[in-house]
Amino acid sequence: MNRALQPLPEPLPRSLHELSAVLAIAQRDLTKLLRDRLRLAVTLAFPLVLIIGLGNVLQPTVGRVTGLNAMTIAFTGVLAATLFQSAAAGMISIVEDRENDFSRELFVTPVSRLTLVVGKVTGETLVALCQATCIIAVSIAFGVRMSPAQFALLLGPCIACCLLGAAFGLATIAAVPNQRSAMQVFQFLILPQYVLAGVVAPLHGLPSYLDVLAWAMPLRYAVELTRAGFYAGIPGYGEVVTFGPIPDVVVICLLFVALLVTGSVLFEYRERMR
8 A cells, every 4th residue: 555655756857868768779789780790700801901901002102102101091091981881881770670660669769759860870880989999909900000199089080980971871771762772772872982082092183073073972071081180290191181170070060960860851751651
C-alpha cells in the first residue's frame, strides 16, 4: 500500500533526454565497427597502401617539385579522404536501417528528428576518428614524421573532415530508395573526388575547366584544410596549400549546414511517404 503511494521518479529534462538519445545512437555505430573486424581491417589497409606505396613511388617526382616528402604529402591527403569517405559511407546504414524497419523504431521514440540525425553523424564521426588514430600510428611507424604540435593541429581538420563527410553521405543516401542504389551512387560520387581533390599529391597547372571542377569537390576543401594544419609554419607550405585555412573553414561550414539540412529533410520526407 505504501509502495503504491510513492511518487514516480521525475522524467529527465528535455535537453538531457535528447543528449541521451544522441549518445545511444552514436554508441551503436561505434559498437558495430568494433564487432566487424573485417570492415575495420579493410578500411585501414586501403589508405595505408596509398600512403606507403604511392608515397614512395611518387617521391622522385613530387619530392623534387615540392621539396617535401611525398609520403608525408600523401599521408595528409589520404587521412582527410579516409575520414571523409568513412563518415560518408557509414551513413549508408541509414538505408539498411530503413529496409530493416529499424528507423521506424527510432522514429516512434520521443526525440526530435534532428536528434536522430545528430546521433548518426556523431557516431560515424567517432568511427572515422578511431580509424584515423590507427592510420596515424602506422604511418608514423613507416616513416611519416610528425611533431606534437602538428598532431595537435590535425585534430580540428580531422573533425571537420568527418562532419563534412557525414553530411555529404546523409544528403546523398537520403535521396536514394535502397542500399544497392546507395552503394552505386556513392562510389560514383566518391571516386572522382580522389582524383580531383589532390589526395595523393597537390594539384598544380590544371586546365581551367578541370580546375573549376576540382574546386567543386567537397573533398578538396577537406584535403586543403588538413594540409594547412599539418604544414603550418613549415617551409614548402605554399607548395601544398592554395589559399589557406580560412576559406576552407568557411566553405566547409557552409557545405556542412546545407548538406545536413538537405539530408535531414529528404530523410524525414521518405520516412513519412513509406
